[in-house]
Amino acid sequence: MGTIVIKIGGSTVDAAGLLRELGESISAVLENNFPVIVHGGGKDIARQLDLLNKEFTFVEGMRVTDAQMVNVVQMVLSGDVNKRIVNALLMENVNAFGFSGVDAGLFTASKMFVKGQDIGFVGQIDTVNSGIVDFCNKSKLVPVISPVSRGVDGAVYNVNADLAAGELAMAMKADDLIFISDVPGVLIDDKVRRSIKINEIEELISAGHVTGGMIPKLRSAADAVKRGVKRVHICGWNGSGTLHNELVGGESAGTIIHDERNPV
Secondary structure, three states: OEEEEEEEOHHHHHOOOHHHHHHHHHHHHOOOEEEEEEEOOHHHHHHHHHHOOOOOOEEOOEEOEOHHHHHHHHHHHHHHHHHHHHHHHHHOOOOEEEEEOOHHHOEEEEEEEEOOEEEEEEEEEEEEOOHHHHHHHHOOOEEEEEOOEEOOOOOEEEOOHHHHHHHHHHHHOOOEEEEEOOOOOOEEOOEEOOEEEHHHHHHHHHOOOOOOOHHHHHHHHHHHHHOOOOEEEEEOOOOOOHHHHHHOOOOOOOEEEEOOOOOO
16 A cells, blocks of 8 residues: 655645546556545635735745734635635545644744744744544555644644655655646656656756746755655646556656655
8 A cells, every 4th residue: 555645735725627627647556556635725824814904025935924824824725725625536436634843743833934924923844743644544545745844842833844844754654655746747858858867966957957836846846855855756637547647657758856865
């Protein structure tokens, strides 16, 4: 029974018909795998902040989050978005259970500083207590996890979903960590590179083949592989067969990051 951590973003959740396809895709891999979903919801957060006439800014991709805003983030991610995903899975007869990093102390976070700058209630994950996820596995429940987390002081933090998925996958030594992205994979010379070994990543960055937001994503993928995750996938959504194809050798439509011990 393989453990798969699947990260889906807000733009993915919003795409027409995708949640139904996600349910079908999860159902197709349940027999031989334990799937764990970690989700974002940046577009939904932005819409709610607009309704409240609340302005926001980003620092290196992280949303500056004050005390009022973290309440909105928790409401949108752990409430609306989380339950929409759970409901969609239940509609496809997938027995899903939704919760956040706060629940059962799944994630303990601390304040994140970006280049020394305080960006408010934005957290980095310090510890993972996967007990509630293990409970889901034993109970044949598919966890659907909002990355909102708490600190040892009881403060609630907005945590980046990519980081939360990575930390959970590393703690569980997952077989596969799959980032469902709004790009088809890692593009090298305008073509999707099907596989990248972790010892190639810095060379690709130095040569200018990888730029922008893909740089930290690839470095995080390399860290995950070094810390026990067998394979990291960066791919787009390609219908209800997406997860099955990513897990079957040679069928991936995106990019697989791995080391020599775990070939594609």
